[in-house]
Amino acid sequence: MPEWIILFYPLNFFSAYILYIYIYNRRKQIGFHLGMNIAMVAAGGMALGTGIISINLYPLYFLETTLFAVVIGSITGILFGNLFDYQTLLTGYINGLMMGIMAPMVGAAASEGILFLIMIEVFIISCFFILASSAYKS
Amino acid sequence: MHIILISTTFINLTFGVWLYYVLNKSRVLYNDRFGFTATFSASSTLGLIAALNLFLLFPDHFEILGMINLLLGICIGWLFGSMLNAQSLIAGIYNGGIGGIMGTMAGAVIMNPAICGLPATALTEQQIIIFFALLSICIQGISAILLIFSFRA
Numbered sequence: 001m002p003e004w005i006i007l008f009y010p011l012n013f014f015s016a017y018i019l020y021i022y023i024y025n026r027r028k029q030i031g032f033h034l035g036m037n038i039a040m041v042a043a044g045g046m047a048l049g050t051g052i053i054s055i056n057l058y059p060l061y062f063l064e065t066t067l068f069a070v071v072i073g074s075i076t077g078i079l080f081g082n083l084f085d086y087q088t089l090l091t092g093y094i095n096g097l098m099m100g101i102m103a104p105m106v107g108a109a110a111s112e113g114i115l116f117l118i119m120i121e122v123f124i125i126s127c128f129f130i131l132a133s134s135a136y137k138s
Numbered sequence: 139m140h141i142i143l144i145s146t147t148f149i150n151l152t153f154g155v156w157l158y159y160v161l162n163k164s165r166v167l168y169n170d171r172f173g174f175t176a177t178f179s180a181s182s183t184l185g186l187i188a189a190l191n192l193f194l195l196f197p198d199h200f201e202i203l204g205m206i207n208l209l210l211g212i213c214i215g216w217l218f219g220s221m222l223n224a225q226s227l228i229a230g231i232y233n234g235g236i237g238g239i240m241g242t243m244a245g246a247v248i249m250n251p252a253i254c255g256l257p258a259t260a261l262t263e264q265q266i267i268i269f270f271a272l273l274s275i276c277i278q279g280i281s282a283i284l285l286i287f288s289f290r291a
Contacts, residue, residue, distance in 0.1 A: 032171070059256055062248070063269055070277075086288050087175040093284060094179045097277065098237075101186070101244050108247075108254035 005053055008121055012049045019128050023135050027083045030138055035084035038131055039092030042080045044099040045124040047073025051103025052120055056111055070100035139264060146271040147191040150278050154184045157282050165221045173222035174229055181218050181234040183281040185211030187274045189241025194267055197249045204242050211238025
């Protein structure tokens, strides 16, 4: 696996930060159904990206990778859910935790090519774009 | 080694029983949405943690233990979901089963990383088991605290 896939970390974090700032300005106009979906998608996407990239960078450290993905997913779910409601926070936290436990296994089972990682990144970034456009319409 | 795992399992089950008692005592306050959310989070984490602990305790019997974990997750979800109505019952059964399967999968990969094609870790088996026992207690405690504080907010 080439070394430049570490560049996917800043891409993920920066796009999540931009999404957070964008939704923070519009959080009064968003209902709780859309808010629950926003928290679930953001937490699951961040946990998935972090786990898959980290297990491909350091294949020897399975425990630390799992812990890192779980912590990142839970904190992202709590931050995005805290914009709306307490139950949204619970939903985002649980979804980030489950995806964080799942993600290093997916990354380890598909550690052959670089194409899969690029497709995962495109999937996560396009999900964030769809979230931003749905927040714009409401 | 077994004494740590057995005590971890009992601590987590005690957390689960306490959570069920607290949620069951004030179930007349629920609306539809809070019933769904509480069932979702409680059955997912309890199924996941119970399956992970049981797999770390008996790592040699995969077939029987997978079936037992699935049935245990479904029973936990049915117990938590039957507090309100049919919607929370469906959510509890489905998410409890998913949590049980996922805990079994996580335990299998932890005990033998060659399943996923990973190289063997530098740590010994005791360190891995202690790490995941402490992590399960932390996850269970944080989830229970978040769920209890939802009555205040």
